[in-house]
Amino acid sequence: MNPTRRSMMCAAAAAVCGLGTAGVYVAAAPAEANEKVIKITAKRFEFIPGHVTVKKGVPVVFEFVTEDVFMGFNLPDFNVRSDIVPGKTARLRLVPDKTGTFVFLCDVFCGSGHEEMNGKLTVVA
Amino acid sequence: MAIELSRRQFVQLAGISGMGVVFASALPGMAHAAGKEDFYFVQMSDTHWGFQGPPNPDAKGTLRKAVTSVNALEYEPDFIVFTGDLTHTTDDPVERRKRMAEFRDIVKDLKVKTLRFMPGEHDASLDYGKAFREFFGDTHYTFDHKGVHFIALDNVSDPRAMLGDEQLAWLAADLKQQKTDAPIVVLTHRPLFDLVPQWDWATRDGAKAIELLLAYQNVTVFYGHIHQEHHHMTGHIAHHAAKGLMFPLPAPGSQPNRTPLPWNPAEPYKGLGFRSVDANDDAKAFAITEYPVITKA
Numbered sequence A: 001m002n003p004t005r006r007s008m009m010c011a012a013a014a015a016v017c018g019l020g021t022a023g024v025y026v027a028a029a030p031a032e033a034n035e036k037v038i039k040i041t042a043k044r045f046e047f048i049p050g051h052v053t054v055k056k057g058v059p060v061v062f063e064f065v066t067e068d069v070f071m072g073f074n075l076p077d078f079n080v081r082s083d084i085v086p087g088k089t090a091r092l093r094l095v096p097d098k099t100g101t102f103v104f105l106c107d108v109f110c111g112s113g114h115e116e117m118n119g120k121l122t123v124v125a
Numbered sequence B: 001m002a003i004e005l006s007r008r009q010f011v012q013l014a015g016i017s018g019m020g021v022v023f024a025s026a027l028p029g030m031a032h033a034a035g036k037e038d039f040y041f042v043q044m045s046d047t048h049w050g051f052q053g054p055p056n057p058d059a060k061g062t063l064r065k066a067v068t069s070v071n072a073l074e075y076e077p078d079f080i081v082f083t084g085d086l087t088h089t090t091d092d093p094v095e096r097r098k099r100m101a102e103f104r105d106i107v108k109d110l111k112v113k114t115l116r117f118m119p120g121e122h123d124a125s126l127d128y129g130k131a132f133r134e135f136f137g138d139t140h141y142t143f144d145h146k147g148v149h150f151i152a153l154d155n156v157s158d159p160r161a162m163l164g165d166e167q168l169a170w171l172a173a174d175l176k177q178q179k180t181d182a183p184i185v186v187l188t189h190r191p192l193f194d195l196v197p198q199w200d201w202a203t204r205d206g207a208k209a210i211e212l213l214l215a216y217q218n219v220t221v222f223y224g225h226i227h228q229e230h231h232h233m234t235g236h237i238a239h240h241a242a243k244g245l246m247f248p249l250p251a252p253g254s255q256p257n258r259t260p261l262p263w264n265p266a267e268p269y270k271g272l273g274f275r276s277v278d279a280n281d282d283a284k285a286f287a288i289t290e291y292p293v294i295t296k297a
Helices: A003-015 B007-016 B062-071 B093-107 B130-136 B165-176 B206-213
Strands: A016-018 A036-043 A046-048 A051-055 A060-066 A071-075 A080-084 A090-094 A100-105 A118-124 B021-026 B039-044 B079-083 B115-118 B141-145 B148-152 B183-187 B218-223 B230-234 B237-241 B274-279 B285-291
Touching: A036 A051, A036 A071, A046 A118, A060 A071, A060 A080, A071 A090, A080 A090, B039 B062, B062 B093, B062 B274, B079 B218, B093 B130, B165 B206, B183 B206
Parallel strands: A036 A060, A051 A118, B039 B079, B079 B115, B148 B183, B183 B218, B218 B237
Antiparallel strands: A016 A080, A036 A046, A060 A090, A071 A080, A071 A100, A100 A118, B021 B285, B039 B274, B141 B148, B230 B237, B274 B285
């Protein structure tokens, strides 16, 4: 890792909260060339796409934007989340360490449909 | 010959007759402490004034019916606390204030000396609590009542469902003034613990508050948000969720989404209600009694 990239990773830690479960690595740095990027758009009150499939053990970088208000992306089963601030791209790197289908949700109250704003992440072997 | 019952005797009899009394929360510090008096308060929650939809075809009447039922209680409570989501959310600041004004007009008919209010995310998360403060005052505060220290925490004015470092420091400073065996009641809207993070039934930094509170021997938490009765322990701290007064929600984690339970015409208002909380001076416990919306025909 070169110094520039390391400094970017440190800065990212303030913007993105990853609580460091085993096999999970998160940061807000741009994706490496060999990493799969999954773009997710948040808008009241849905994520687009609302269902994402990834492979266990294969690193992915989620890139989030919001079309309207301040949102959040929370994947409780992997103990990771990110704020999604209008006008900025938020990034969350994940190495899924277990298979199954897991709920992700908006965890920043955004209005009358907030409670229904969620999606699914399926991790296959 | 007429028999006059004390509030405590009334609750004990109610428990025998199946009114739903739960002797749930240990408050051992209260048992024989000098100067302590028994008292009770009423918790009402999640009234969601302004909501419209099939989950409650009597959306405009339910709160008024609950007010009537509270006023019909045998003894006047010492105070009534509303633990958040007084109003249903709206993007329109004018409509938000209209709903708060209407809510305030309805609950002013409650026969009680003291009303206390707390915000829920529907009241406060879209404007960081601005409208709530205009109508109801501070979003977090403390008060003492007959030997019990009450702490109302705000985990909703930050839309990220956080208490925040400033409020946590305020809580720590307040707790430092209390003896470790002081009876303490914490009031919140969201659960302080991770009940179901997949449903956003949590407070992101709630564990920090619980860590502070665990140093005290007699802490009980009453909260709302989940629209149903629920009891949970974190260490020696009991957390009691209250029913709502607009629509019930499913049991924690029981289905993929936390959508309101459908209205059942055969059992109108089922799952809705309010509770009384008795702090007895010799029972070493809070007695929680759950009431339906309509208590008298």
